[in-house]
Amino acid sequence: MRIKSIISMIILLKIAIFGIVTTFVECDNFNVNNVESLDHSSRRQFARAVSSHNNEDPATLFKKLPAVARLITAIAIINGFSDGSIPADPVIAELLNIDTASLQQLEKFNKTSVDKFMESLGSAVIDSHPDTLKVEQAILDMSEVKMAWKNIGSLSNIPANDTLHSLLTIGSWDISGLKSFDLKSTLDMMVSESSTVSDVKKQLADLSSSVKKLAFLNTMKPIIELLEKWKPIKPFADIMELYLGAGALWYPPPKPKFTENAEAVNNISLYADKLNIFVMKEVVGSPYSQIIRNVTAGFANGISDIGMLTSDSKDQWLERLLKPSFPLSGVRTLTKHASEMKKLDDLWKPVTTESHFYTMRQVTELQQHLGNLLPQNGIETSLTTLKTCPSESFNAQLATNLKNGAVHALLLLKQVKALESISSVVNSKDFQKYSNSTNSSDIKIMGRLLLPLTQKFKLIQDSGSLQEHADGAQGLMNFRKASIQTLIDHLDCFKDNTTDMDKIASTARSAKILRKLTSDKAFANNFNDVSSAVSKSLPLLGPLRKMAEAYKNDSSSEISELKKLKVLQDLSKPFGDAVGALISIKKASSGADFETFVKNGEAAQKNVKSSGTPNQKIHFESQFGDFEETTQQIEMFLFDVNSWEKSIAVKKNSNLSAYGQMFADLAIFNSIDLKFEERLAATEGFDDTQIVTEFRESLLKLSKLDLEFSRYKSALTIMPDVLNSVGAGFKGKKLDLPVSGGGVNNVSTSTQFAIVGDPNSALKYTVTILIIGAVLGTIAFLWCWRDQNCIYHKLRRHYFKPNHNMKTAREVDPNSQKPVASQSEPETERFVKRRAQTLVKTQPKPVSKAEKIATKPKESVKVSPKDAKTNTESEETKAVEKKSELKVQAK
Missing domain, CATH: 1.10.287 (Helix Hairpins)
Structure with a gap:
C-alpha cells in the first residue's frame, strides 16, 4: 500500500x-514579469533574450503607432475647435513650424517697407580700396582683442616658471599599449554574434595591462591642476597675434573712404525694418528648427500627416488594436483643413532652400549691426583714444614662442585628462566585475563602459608623444619676459577706454556684409522671392480660421460621435510627444548623415588651423565649441538605438498597453547638441572654402531632425500609463494618469525595468497559479x-478516541462468532462518536481503572460485576471501531 x-x-x-x-x-x-536589473552608470540596459517568434515586426510598429497619434490629435483638435478650447492660430502656426507670435506678426507684414529697405541696400556704395579693407579688418581684430581680454580677466594667477619642470616626468609614462589598442574592434566584438567571450576577455586583459603601466590617478591629478592654471595663456597668445596684425590702427586711417562707408551704413539704417525681416527669416528657416507642439503633437511631420487621416480611419490593423466604441470617420473632415494648409506650404517650400536661408541670415545679421552704430563723427574720436595707451614695439618671435608653448601645454592637458578617464574606467569595480565574467551578456555591458572612451583613445593615438608636448610646454616660460607686462598694461588701458569699440566694429561688419550682398547675384532675387511668398500668405489665413470656427456649429453625426471621445484630448500631447521622439529617433538612426557631419566637421577644423587668419582662428574657436563632445553624443545615440531596436519584443495581436515599455525604454536617450547657430556663425568667414561649405551643408541637413530627445523624457516615462488611458479613451472612458514628478529633471534613471505584455496574460497567470x-x-x-x-x-x-464505557447500538458477545448486526457502517460510526461524547460528559474518567487492569494480564485480579461489565463494553467498542477503520481504508 x-x-x-x-x-x-x-x-x-x-x-x-x-x-x-x-x-x-x-x-x-x-513578456510578463520579465524583470532585469543591471546597474551601470544609471543607464538602462537592453540585454534581453527575446525571440522574434510571433512578435510584431518593428517596421510595422514604426508605421502604425504614428497613425494612432495622428488619430488622437485629430480627435482632440476637432473637439477643441467645436467647444472653442483650441483656437485656430496655434494649430496653423505649429503645422507651419513657427510659433504663434510669428504668425501674428506675419499678418502685419508690410511689403512696401521691405521693398524700400531693399532699394536702400541696392543703392549703397561701399568702398573696397585695400587701405579701407585693412582698416576694417584692424577694427574687427581689435574688437576681438577687447572681447578676448575681457573674457580672460586677469593673468595674476599664472604659476611660477619652475613649476613647468614637473611636467617633464610625464615623458616617462608608457602609453605605447594604449596607442596601439584598437578600441573600435573591441567594441565590435562585444556586440558581434560570432565573437567568443574568450576573444573579448583577451582584449580587455590587454587594455588592463596597458593601464597598469600608467601613473597612479593621484599622480595625474596635480599635473592636471597645474596645466589648468597655465590654460589662459593660449587665448592670451591668440590676442598677441591679433595685436601684431592690427598695425593699421597706429596711423591715421584713410578718412574719406572709411567715413564714406560709415555714412552709407548709417543711411541704410534709416530703412531698417526688424520685424518684417524677422518674419521673413522665420518663414525661410522653418524647416531648420523644431518648435514645441502643444496642440498638434501627433502631427510630427506637419501638414502631410493630416492628409493621412482618411486611410488611418479605415486601417484594419488600427481597428483591431484600438477597438473604438464609436466610429472615427469624422476625423476625415480635417483633411479639408489640410488642403488649405497645403496652399500655404506650396508658397513657402520654394523659398526654404539653403540659398534663401543664407541670404536671410546675412540680412538679419546686418539688421542687428545697423541697430548698434556709432555716429560718424564719434568713430575718429574713439579710435584716437588708442594712442593714449602705453605701447612699444613688440617682438613677433616672442609671441610665436609663447603660443607654441601654450599649444603644447593644452594638448598635454587633454592627453592627461584622457588618460585619467581611461584609467578610472579600467580600475573601476564595474570593469573588474564584467571583464572577469564568462557571461556573454555581461561582456556586452562592457560596451557601455568603454564607448565613452572612444574620443579619448582617438586623442591619444592622433596626438604626439607625451615627451614631445612636455618639452614643448616649456615655452610657456616666455610669459615672464618684461615686454609681456607692457602688453598687459596696454590691454587694460584699451579695455577701459574704448567703450564704443563694439559700435565701431558694427560699422565695419555692416560694410563687410553689404559688400558681400551687393556682389552676390542671387541676393536680390532670393530676397524678393521671400518677401513675395510672405505677402501672398496673408489672404490664406482667413479661410483657415473660418474652417476652424465652422466646427462650433457642426451637428453632424460624425462630429457628434467624436465628441464622445473628448477624453482623448488630454492625451494628445503626451502620446504625440512620445511618438514624435520615436519618429525622430528612427529618422536619425541610419547614421549616414551623422557620419558625413562628423567627417566634414573634423575636416573643417583642420582646414581652419592650417589656412585660417589669426582673426578667423580665434573667431572659429570661440564659436565652434567642443566638437569631440558632439561626436561622443552621436556615438552613444547610435549605440543606444541599436540596443533598443534589438530589445523590441511585442507579441502579435497584443493590446495597445503592450507597447508601453518599448516607449519607456527611449527615456534614456540624451539630446544631441549640434550647436547649429554657433557653428554656422563660426564658418561665416570661410565662404570660399569648399571643406567648410560642405560642413555647413551637412549641419543644415541634420538641423531638420528633432534631436532634443531629453525634452521627451517625461512623456516617454509615463507611456505605460498613457497607453492604458488611450485604450480606455477610445471607448469613451477616462483613466486619470498618475501624478508625475514633474519635468525632465525628475525622470527616474533607474536601471531596473520590466517588459510589459498583454494585460490578459495577468489573468491567465493568476488562474493558473x-x-x-x-x-x-x-x-x-x-x-x-x-x-x-x-x-x-x-x-x-x-x-476523537471512543469512551470505553460506551455501548454500541447492538451489543455483541465477545465469544460469539456471529457478525455484527447489519447496520450500515457510517451510521454505526456516527452513533459511536455521539454516544462516546455524551458519556464522556457524564463520566469524566471511566477508562483509567480498566486500563490499569489491562496492563496486568498475569496477575489474578478480582473483578467486580460492575468492572466486568465495563470491560466487556470496552472490548466491544474497540472491535466495532477497528472494523470501521478497516472498511474506510478498504474504500
Whole structure:
C-alpha cells in the first residue's frame, strides 16, 4: 500500500511541475514579469533574450503607432475647435513650424517697407580700396582683442616658471599599449554574434595591462591642476597675434573712404525694418528648427500627416488594436483643413532652400549691426583714444614662442585628462566585475563602459608623444619676459577706454556684409522671392480660421460621435510627444548623415588651423565649441538605438498597453547638441572654402531632425500609463494618469525595468497559479489520508478516541462468532462518536481503572460485576471501531 501511494504521489507531482513550467513559459511568451536589473552608470540596459517568434515586426510598429497619434490629435483638435478650447492660430502656426507670435506678426507684414529697405541696400556704395579693407579688418581684430581680454580677466594667477619642470616626468609614462589598442574592434566584438567571450576577455586583459603601466590617478591629478592654471595663456597668445596684425590702427586711417562707408551704413539704417525681416527669416528657416507642439503633437511631420487621416480611419490593423466604441470617420473632415494648409506650404517650400536661408541670415545679421552704430563723427574720436595707451614695439618671435608653448601645454592637458578617464574606467569595480565574467551578456555591458572612451583613445593615438608636448610646454616660460607686462598694461588701458569699440566694429561688419550682398547675384532675387511668398500668405489665413470656427456649429453625426471621445484630448500631447521622439529617433538612426557631419566637421577644423587668419582662428574657436563632445553624443545615440531596436519584443495581436515599455525604454536617450547657430556663425568667414561649405551643408541637413530627445523624457516615462488611458479613451472612458514628478529633471534613471505584455496574460497567470495551488493541496490531502502516521490521523485518534464505557447500538458477545448486526457502517460510526461524547460528559474518567487492569494480564485480579461489565463494553467498542477503520481504508 505504501509503495502504491508513493508512486501515485510521484505521478501527481510530475503533473504539477509540468503545469508550473507551462505557465512560466506562457508568461514568458507574453513578456510578463520579465524583470532585469543591471546597474551601470544609471543607464538602462537592453540585454534581453527575446525571440522574434510571433512578435510584431518593428517596421510595422514604426508605421502604425504614428497613425494612432495622428488619430488622437485629430480627435482632440476637432473637439477643441467645436467647444472653442483650441483656437485656430496655434494649430496653423505649429503645422507651419513657427510659433504663434510669428504668425501674428506675419499678418502685419508690410511689403512696401521691405521693398524700400531693399532699394536702400541696392543703392549703397561701399568702398573696397585695400587701405579701407585693412582698416576694417584692424577694427574687427581689435574688437576681438577687447572681447578676448575681457573674457580672460586677469593673468595674476599664472604659476611660477619652475613649476613647468614637473611636467617633464610625464615623458616617462608608457602609453605605447594604449596607442596601439584598437578600441573600435573591441567594441565590435562585444556586440558581434560570432565573437567568443574568450576573444573579448583577451582584449580587455590587454587594455588592463596597458593601464597598469600608467601613473597612479593621484599622480595625474596635480599635473592636471597645474596645466589648468597655465590654460589662459593660449587665448592670451591668440590676442598677441591679433595685436601684431592690427598695425593699421597706429596711423591715421584713410578718412574719406572709411567715413564714406560709415555714412552709407548709417543711411541704410534709416530703412531698417526688424520685424518684417524677422518674419521673413522665420518663414525661410522653418524647416531648420523644431518648435514645441502643444496642440498638434501627433502631427510630427506637419501638414502631410493630416492628409493621412482618411486611410488611418479605415486601417484594419488600427481597428483591431484600438477597438473604438464609436466610429472615427469624422476625423476625415480635417483633411479639408489640410488642403488649405497645403496652399500655404506650396508658397513657402520654394523659398526654404539653403540659398534663401543664407541670404536671410546675412540680412538679419546686418539688421542687428545697423541697430548698434556709432555716429560718424564719434568713430575718429574713439579710435584716437588708442594712442593714449602705453605701447612699444613688440617682438613677433616672442609671441610665436609663447603660443607654441601654450599649444603644447593644452594638448598635454587633454592627453592627461584622457588618460585619467581611461584609467578610472579600467580600475573601476564595474570593469573588474564584467571583464572577469564568462557571461556573454555581461561582456556586452562592457560596451557601455568603454564607448565613452572612444574620443579619448582617438586623442591619444592622433596626438604626439607625451615627451614631445612636455618639452614643448616649456615655452610657456616666455610669459615672464618684461615686454609681456607692457602688453598687459596696454590691454587694460584699451579695455577701459574704448567703450564704443563694439559700435565701431558694427560699422565695419555692416560694410563687410553689404559688400558681400551687393556682389552676390542671387541676393536680390532670393530676397524678393521671400518677401513675395510672405505677402501672398496673408489672404490664406482667413479661410483657415473660418474652417476652424465652422466646427462650433457642426451637428453632424460624425462630429457628434467624436465628441464622445473628448477624453482623448488630454492625451494628445503626451502620446504625440512620445511618438514624435520615436519618429525622430528612427529618422536619425541610419547614421549616414551623422557620419558625413562628423567627417566634414573634423575636416573643417583642420582646414581652419592650417589656412585660417589669426582673426578667423580665434573667431572659429570661440564659436565652434567642443566638437569631440558632439561626436561622443552621436556615438552613444547610435549605440543606444541599436540596443533598443534589438530589445523590441511585442507579441502579435497584443493590446495597445503592450507597447508601453518599448516607449519607456527611449527615456534614456540624451539630446544631441549640434550647436547649429554657433557653428554656422563660426564658418561665416570661410565662404570660399569648399571643406567648410560642405560642413555647413551637412549641419543644415541634420538641423531638420528633432534631436532634443531629453525634452521627451517625461512623456516617454509615463507611456505605460498613457497607453492604458488611450485604450480606455477610445471607448469613451477616462483613466486619470498618475501624478508625475514633474519635468525632465525628475525622470527616474533607474536601471531596473520590466517588459510589459498583454494585460490578459495577468489573468491567465493568476488562474493558473490558483489551479496549481488546488492540485498541490489535493496531493497533500491524499498523501496524508493514505498514511496512518500523518498528523491528521494522529490528531483524529487523539481528539476523537471512543469512551470505553460506551455501548454500541447492538451489543455483541465477545465469544460469539456471529457478525455484527447489519447496520450500515457510517451510521454505526456516527452513533459511536455521539454516544462516546455524551458519556464522556457524564463520566469524566471511566477508562483509567480498566486500563490499569489491562496492563496486568498475569496477575489474578478480582473483578467486580460492575468492572466486568465495563470491560466487556470496552472490548466491544474497540472491535466495532477497528472494523470501521478497516472498511474506510478498504474504500
